[in-house]
Amino acid sequence: MEPHENTGHPRRWAILGVLVVSLLVVVLDNTILNVALRTLADPVHGLGASQGELEWSINSYTLVFAGLLFTFGVLGDRNGRRRFLLIGLALFGLASLLSAYAQSPAQLIAARALMGVGGAAIMPVTLSIISNVFDPRERARAIGIWAGAVGLAVAIGPILGGALLESFWWGSVFLINVPVVTIGLVLVAVLVPESRDPHPGRVxxxxxxxxxxxxxxxxxxxxxxxxxxxxxxxxxxxxxxxxxxxxxxxxxxxxxxxxSLDVRLFRVPRFAAPVAIVGLVFFAAMGVLFFSSFYLQLVRGYSPLETGLLFLPFAGAQLVFAPRSAAMVRRYGGKAVAVVGLTLTSVALGAFAVVDETTPIWIVLLFYFLQGVGMANIMPPATESIMSALPREKAGVGSAVSNTIRQIGSALGVAVLGSVLSASYRANIATAVDALPASARDAATESISGAYAAAAQLGPAGPRLVAAANESYVSAMHWAAGLAAAVAALGILVVLRWIPGRAAGPSAAPAVGGRELAGTA
CATH class of the missing domain: 4.10.860 (DNA Excision Repair, Uvrb; Chain A)
Structure with missing residues (x-):
């Protein structure tokens, strides 16, 4: 075959559009949920979920998602990627219906776990299909567009979620997935070709x-x-x-x-380093997005729709810069681009350590924008490096590992940073609630949402409790933001030590191919 011939599928760009729609439903759901957290914590208009239950409503999805990605990547390669995409979309739609009509936090957590099963079937096959229908010379551009779709969902999600919460009950933020899933099912069935790994591994x-x-x-x-x-x-x-x-x-x-995970892959710096960066960045970023939603809606008093709009600079920056990151890598090298991206992300996350109740909101928006620019210049080159370190027929392995580490990082970020926030908040507010009745004291100590609910029942003493809760929450947010920035900054050291510079050519890719991956599932 002549070098100039394109080995991609004739309908590859239309197929990419279908995969983007399928991807939107997975990412859209989590970004919508960010602005719904306060409503879910409300005992009147939501489910009265505690801080821990809110964290589990996120993590039941991400942990099931992460745990099954290994196997579903292999099963998709073995039994047909198109088939698994269809199954995943159908499961996701069903779980969305169950989430929308959950009657308790426990039911919502269980429905979200089922949603994670569907997401685990969808996510790895989208990247696998991209790697199989695109010529290697076009793959970086396609992955950049794929990453830009994540930015699009991040942009749409909070705004759509806020608009729904302004007009409908909280379940609408899950019910909105159903029409997206329906469109995705039709388009996948019509356009996406079936593909399989010719030599699949065992489960x-x-x-x-x-x-x-x-x-x-x-x-x-x-x-x-x-x-x-x-x-x-x-x-x-x-x-x-x-x-x-x-x-x-x-x-x-x-x-x-x-x-299910060939740990030998982590001996290859071109594979292991970007995987580590993905985990560190999402650990830091998702934890900050979790607590900043409460900061905007409670401490600053913005509505869910206004909060969604305030997340727009973060999402918009990813939309604009992610598709251009591949060109930046070609011009300056992956190491330079990743270091700049990680530095911007670390600075933006650490900046929340100086934000308080009176910080001008345009400054907060600037921090979100810088975080978006930083992450836009981390994820596409990292994903491309991971995928290009493997032969095309093992694309499911690369996408499974990349997305698993991303989900694990997100879950642990919400859990760890949420725990730091909760522990610091409880310590800060303890003296301010000593004189309150037991029920109000317990609610106020549990979370800032509980403090606001208790304050509504205290009459003249309510404003003092709200002020104490805000001050305690902001102080706790500072500690969590500092930890998030430190974790993201650790990624800079990983890049400087293990990511190759411009001089490194593509010759490293075959090092993990061939017989060396023969046992990879």
Whole structure:
């Protein structure tokens, strides 16, 4: 075949459009949920969810998603990527209906877990299909557009969620997924060709079980400790037990001839370094987005729709800059682009450590914009590096690992930063609620949402409790933001140590291909 011939599918750009629609439904749901958190915490207009239950409403989805991505990437490669995309969309639509009509936080958490099953079937096959229908010379551009679609969903989600909450009940933020899923099902059935790995691996059921159990136990311990204190043996049993199960998982994967995650891949810097960066960035960013939603709606008094609009600079920056990141990498090298992106992200996240109740809102918007620019110049080159480190027929492995680490980072970021925030908030507000009745004291100590609900019942004493809660929450936010910035900054060290500069050519890619990946599932 002549070098100038394009090996891509004739309908590859239309197929990319269909995949973008499928991807939108996964990302849209989580960004919508950010502006609905305060409403879900409201005992009158929502479900009266506690801080821990709100964290679980996010993490039940992300942990199931992360745990099943390994297996579903393999099953999609084995049984047909188009088929799994259709199954995933159908499950996601059903789980959205169940979430919309949940009658308690527990029901919502369970429905969100089912939504994670659908998302795990959708996400890896979108990147796998891209890698198989596009010529390698066009793949970076296609992945840039794919990443830009994530930015589009991030932009649409909060605004759409806010608009829905202004006019309808909280369940509408989940019900909106149904028409998107319906459109996606039709377009996938009509346009997307079926594809499979010609040499698929076996399914590692024990590895999947260990990864899910370990991650859920670890996250449960972190969230429960943050909500109720780390002085109880059950908390540390969950944390230590989760870590032990994850260590077992790693040992099992190293010895398996059909691992769900081939840990040998992490010996290759071109693969391991960008995976680590993805995890660190999403750990920091998703934790900050979680607590900043409460800051905007409670401390600053913005409505859900206004809050959604305030997230627009973050999303808009990704929309504009993500598609251009591939050209930046070609011009300046992946190391330089990633360092600049991580530096901007770290600065933007750390800036929340100086934000208070009276900070001009345009300054907060500037921080969101800088964070969006930074992440736009991290994710596409990192994803392309991960995918190009593998042969095309093993694309499912690359997408599964990339998205798994992203979801794990997001879940642990919400759990860890949420726990830091909760523990600091409780310590800060303790003296201000000593004189309150027991029920009001317990509610105010649990979360800032509880403090606002209690203040509404206290009459003249209410404004003093609101002021104390705001001050306590902002102080706690400063600690969480500082930790988030430090985690993101750690990514800079990873880039400087392991990401190759401009001189590195594509010759590194075959190092993990061929027979070396023969056991990869």
């Amino acid at each position: 590692d059921l024990l590895g999947v079980l260990l990864s899910v159990v370990g991650l859920v136990a670890l996250t449960y311990g972190i969230i429960d400790g943050g909500e109720h204190g780390f002085g109880r043996p059950t908390v540390w049993a969950a944390i230590v037990g989760g870590l032990a199960v994850l260590a077992w998982f790693i040992a099992h994967e190293r010895g398996s001839d059909h691992p």
